[in-house]
Amino acid sequence: MSEVQQTDLLIVGAGPAGLSAAATISADRDFRVMVIDEFPEPGGRLLGQFHEERNHSWWIGKIVAADLIIQNTLAGVMIQCGVSVYGLELLPDGWRVLTSKGDIRTKYLLLATGAAEVPMPISGWTLPGVMSIGAAQVMANVHQVKPGERGYIVGVNVLSLAIAKELVVAGIEIEGIALPPDDLFAMEETNPVAAIELLTRLSDAAPAPWMRWGGKLAQKMKLSRLIASCFPKKGVKVWDLPLQLRTALVSIQGVDQVESVIVADVTRSGEIIEGSQREIEVDFVAIAGGLYPLAELAALAGCPFLYVSELGGNIPVHNERLKTTLPNLYVAGNITGVEGAQVAMAQGRLAAHSISYDAGWFACEEEPKLLDAIAEVKEVRRSAMIQFHPEIDSARKRIYELFEHWM
Amino acid sequence: MRKSLRINHHPLLGEMDKKVISFTYNGEKLQGLEGEPIAVALLANHIRILRRHEESGSARGLYCGIGHCMECRVELLGKGQVRACLTPLKEGMEIREGSRLPNAITGRVDS
Numbered sequence: 001m002s003e004v005q006q007t008d009l010l011i012v013g014a015g016p017a018g019l020s021a022a023a024t025i026s027a028d029r030d031f032r033v034m035v036i037d038e039f040p041e042p043g044g045r046l047l048g049q050f051h052e053e054r055n056h057s058w059w060i061g062k063i064v065a066a067d068l069i070i071q072n073t074l075a076g077v078m079i080q081c082g083v084s085v086y087g088l089e090l091l092p093d094g095w096r097v098l099t100s101k102g103d104i105r106t107k108y109l110l111l112a113t114g115a116a117e118v119p120m121p122i123s124g125w126t127l128p129g130v131m132s133i134g135a136a137q138v139m140a141n142v143h144q145v146k147p148g149e150r151g152y153i154v155g156v157n158v159l160s161l162a163i164a165k166e167l168v169v170a171g172i173e174i175e176g177i178a179l180p181p182d183d184l185f186a187m188e189e190t191n192p193v194a195a196i197e198l199l200t201r202l203s204d205a206a207p208a209p210w211m212r213w214g215g216k217l218a219q220k221m222k223l224s225r226l227i228a229s230c231f232p233k234k235g236v237k238v239w240d241l242p243l244q245l246r247t248a249l250v251s252i253q254g255v256d257q258v259e260s261v262i263v264a265d266v267t268r269s270g271e272i273i274e275g276s277q278r279e280i281e282v283d284f285v286a287i288a289g290g291l292y293p294l295a296e297l298a299a300l301a302g303c304p305f306l307y308v309s310e311l312g313g314n315i316p317v318h319n320e321r322l323k324t325t326l327p328n329l330y331v332a333g334n335i336t337g338v339e340g341a342q343v344a345m346a347q348g349r350l351a352a353h354s355i356s357y358d359a360g361w362f363a364c365e366e367e368p369k370l371l372d373a374i375a376e377v378k379e380v381r382r383s384a385m386i387q388f389h390p391e392i393d394s395a396r397k398r399i400y401e402l403f404e405h406w407m
Numbered sequence: 408m409r410k411s412l413r414i415n416h417h418p419l420l421g422e423m424d425k426k427v428i429s430f431t432y433n434g435e436k437l438q439g440l441e442g443e444p445i446a447v448a449l450l451a452n453h454i455r456i457l458r459r460h461e462e463s464g465s466a467r468g469l470y471c472g473i474g475h476c477m478e479c480r481v482e483l484l485g486k487g488q489v490r491a492c493l494t495p496l497k498e499g500m501e502i503r504e505g506s507r508l509p510n511a512i513t514g515r516v517d518s
């Protein structure tokens with residue numbers, strides 16, 4: 001149980017970034033690689049994701065994960081699940097990682113812990129049946145149990161629309177996707193104008209043709225206020241989803257669990273129109289507050305951070321090669337900023353090449369691979385179906401500059 | 408008998424290939440799939456109330472699903488308090504609603 005395990009590279013997080021890194025490095029070199037994850041099975045958020053590609057084929061995360069797991073198994077990577085990390089200590093020759101299954105000593109450490117969801121405390125949100133939208137996604141897509149028969153989604157963002165569509169595919173009724181009330185505390189996206197601004201960034205994944213075609217134009221001409229004014233109060237059907245940009249979810253009702261929600265119409269700037277409140281029966285509510293990078297372990301290690309709103313929150317300072325400012329510590333995936341799974345996978349491959357390069361194996365061979373991997377991350381980001389934020393490239397540059405300054 | 412919340416025949420993700428096993432919740436005998444998180448097996452049985460808040464006594468259930476929020480604590484015989492969203496279900500598990508943790512400030516120790 002508490003016997004110290006030894007490895008050359010320990011990867012924390014068996015999601016798209018972690019599994020891609022492990023598969024890439026072990027495919028190339030004789031090097032002990034271990035991946036650990038708190039969840040009982042490997043795959044991370046890949047397990048619950050699917051979306052339709054431009055050519056109308058379906059990208060199914062579970063299949064991508066299964067493929068990565070096979071590659072890792074064939075390469076002799078040890079994947080251990082159900083392991084929680086609670087401490088990190090820098091040693092002269094690497095890292096000591098304290099876990100719920102004992103200590104692990106490793107030369108190189110890669111943090112690929114992903115992201116977590118921003119909570120949104122709405123009246124009644126502690127009732128059983130209210131869950132984060134990511135939890136609803138895991139229930140429906142990973143475990144194939146409906147979060148409920150009929151639900152309401154609060155929060156309009158990239159994540160809520162993508163998951164809402166997945167829930168509908170699974171046969172779950174979505175009564176509405178509405179805005180949070182703007183009275184509690186100011187979050188982005190709480191008024192119709194901000195929500196439309198956000199939707200116009202969805203690029204090819206935008207849920208309605210007018211958003212796809214009009215998105216760039218709307219952004220350029222600052223048409224969001226006009227669209228917000230024209231947006232019908234009863235909402236519009238996009239992707240078969242009842243998107244209600246002029247409705248706010250005011251409160252969640254029920255004695256011991258969710259029984260209904262109270263919604264109301266709102267003005268263009270998000271104020272509730274008195275007398276428009278109405279009750280709608282639902283048995284679950286999914287809260288979509290957006291994602292933030294899950295970086296506690298980087299903080300525990302002692303990394304400096306930079307708050308970058310375009311990337312979802314506080315980011316451990318790192319360079320383009322995904323090295324942090326601390327010795328032998330690397331980051332990949334959403335811990336470096338919130339983006340899609342395909343970007344995370346490309347970052348995982350890049351981290352693997354970066355570690356190989358730093359390990360000093362045939363540097364002349366490794367350098368071109370590393371540069372290719374950097375270029376590949378950019379290409380995957382550029383061609384991604386869902387653009388999480390239009391300013392990602394410049395935001396990332398700020399972090400890389402800070403890294404140079406720091407070192 | 409309420410309609411099951413299990414999604415049979417998902418159009419894109421295929422079928423779940425897991426063994427049906429028995430467990431108890433608050434003494435009631437229930438069935439779930441081996442290895443699925445306890446919270447999932449309970450939800451499939453329409454059980455959402457996993458514990459009561461320490462002070463207010465209000466009902467609590469699964470929230471984040473990734474082991475972060477600690478809202479889904481249940482009592483697992485032989486293990487103590489576990490997170491229902493991360494703990495895989497096993498045959499014969501005896502699970503009860505999460506017990507109320509003591510409060511060092513008010514001095515309340517019992518549940």
